[in-house]
Structures are given as C-alpha cells and as structure tokens.
Amino acid sequence: MPNTLYYSPGACSVGIHIVLEEIGKPYELSLVNMKEGAQYKPDYMSVNPKSKVPALRREDGSVLTEFPVIATWLAKTNPDAKLIPTDLEGEIRAGEAMAYFTGTIHPYGFTRQFRPANFTPTEADIPKVVETGKAAADKYFSLVDAHWNEGDWVLPSGYSVADAALFFVEYWAAKRSGMTLPPRLAAHLQRMLARPAVKRALEQEGLAA
Missing domain, CATH: 3.40.30.10 (Glutaredoxin)
Structure with missing residues (x-):
C-alpha cells in the first residue's frame, strides 16, 4: 500500500x-x-x-x-x-518556518476567523473574535514579509516544504478571508499557484486556483 x-x-x-x-x-x-x-x-x-x-x-x-x-x-x-535542505542549519530553519506558519499563523490568525464560536461563549462577541483573527494574521504576515530573504522562496536555499506550509495560510487569506497580503507574500502566492504540483493538488480537492 x-x-x-x-x-x-x-x-x-x-x-x-x-x-x-x-x-x-x-x-x-x-x-x-x-x-x-x-x-x-x-x-x-x-x-x-x-x-x-x-x-x-x-x-x-x-x-x-x-x-x-x-x-x-x-x-x-x-x-x-x-524539498528540504540537506545541511542541519537549513533543515532547522525549514522546521522553524513551518512551526510558525502552522502553529501561530494558522490557529491565532485563521482558526479565530473560521471557527469564532470556539473562542467565545457569547454569540454577540463572534464578530470581535473574527476581527481579532484578521488583525493577528495581518501582523504575522507583515512580520514574515519584513524578514523575507532576497529570493523567491521562504528559505534562501530555494523551494522547500516550508513554502507548502506558507501557501495554505496565504491561500486562506486571499481566497477565503478577502485579506490583502503584503507584497512579498502576494508574489509568493502567485509563484505557488503557478507550480504544476499546486495546480494538481487544488484541482483534486475541487479548489479554485
């Protein structure tokens, strides 16, 4: 199997x-x-x-x-x-980036937007929870953008699994939340959407490119 x-x-x-x-x-x-x-x-x-x-x-x-x-x-x-650097420093930097994208941007930025009722017992507070999530996502994306390297991908060594991790939160921001990504991340999202592997995965899941 x-x-x-x-x-x-x-x-x-x-x-x-x-x-x-x-x-x-x-x-x-x-x-x-x-x-x-x-x-x-x-x-x-x-x-x-x-x-x-x-x-x-x-x-x-x-x-x-x-x-x-x-x-x-x-x-x-x-x-x-x-898909991952072969040197220890590169590997741990890939892990560091993935941990931030999946462990911080995802839950604090987007789970609050997509499942706001999980964060408040009061229905009237749901819009505030959503706005808190959007503000957090904006802050985190701005941080990533400000510390972007001079290359096209998350790591200076080139395309890696870290880019696949960044992609899904970028995709959520642009396609589900109506957010405006900072320029480097907006460009990264477009590069990702142009990759054949990304196109195939989105098509298989019934998602818009």
Whole structure:
C-alpha cells in the first residue's frame, strides 16, 4: 500500500497534498469530511485521536500526525525531490518556518476567523473574535514579509516544504478571508499557484486556483 493522506478539502492538509504531488510517487487520498464532523467519529479517531488533519498512514501502516513532522519525513525520505535542505542549519530553519506558519499563523490568525464560536461563549462577541483573527494574521504576515530573504522562496536555499506550509495560510487569506497580503507574500502566492504540483493538488480537492 502506498502512503495515504487523510485530508479535508481546503484545510491545512492541502500543504501536505502539495508535497506529495511535488514528490511524484503514488499515494492515496482519504477524505475526512470535517464539515460533517467526520474528524470526531470513531473511524477517523482510530487513525488520529487528535481529530485533526493532516494525518499520513505510511506504507508500513504506522501513522504520522502534525504538519511539520509529516512534511519533514516526506522530504527526508524522498531526497531526490529536494524539498528540504540537506545541511542541519537549513533543515532547522525549514522546521522553524513551518512551526510558525502552522502553529501561530494558522490557529491565532485563521482558526479565530473560521471557527469564532470556539473562542467565545457569547454569540454577540463572534464578530470581535473574527476581527481579532484578521488583525493577528495581518501582523504575522507583515512580520514574515519584513524578514523575507532576497529570493523567491521562504528559505534562501530555494523551494522547500516550508513554502507548502506558507501557501495554505496565504491561500486562506486571499481566497477565503478577502485579506490583502503584503507584497512579498502576494508574489509568493502567485509563484505557488503557478507550480504544476499546486495546480494538481487544488484541482483534486475541487479548489479554485
């Protein structure tokens, strides 16, 4: 059995979907319909009791969870794809970037926008929660933009799994939240959307490019 990605269309799992497409080896997709609460049902919780995507069932049947871990494992076990630097400094910088995109920008910037009721017991406060999320996302994106290197990609060494991690929050900002990305990130999003692997992943998930 090939690796199987458990995903929900348009969720952060799209970044791992892109990594799999970049690698170019056979894999399978398993839909987790989060809109219907499938992440909380026994079938999926037996795969990932954290009730989150992405999860990756590997060929040996073991399961990996958490975006940075899955992305790093895929990159390091497929070195020909050149999706992570081979030097220690480059690898930890890739991990640092992914941790920020998935562990800070995602929850503080966008979970508050997409699931505001999780953050307040008062329905009247929901608009405030959404605005707090947008303000946080703007702040985080501005920070990334201000510290951008002179190249086209997140790391000076070139395209990597860190770009797939940045992509999904950029995509959410531009396509779901109606936000204006700072210039370097707006340009990065366009470069990502032009990549064949990204186009294939979006098409497979029924998402607009």
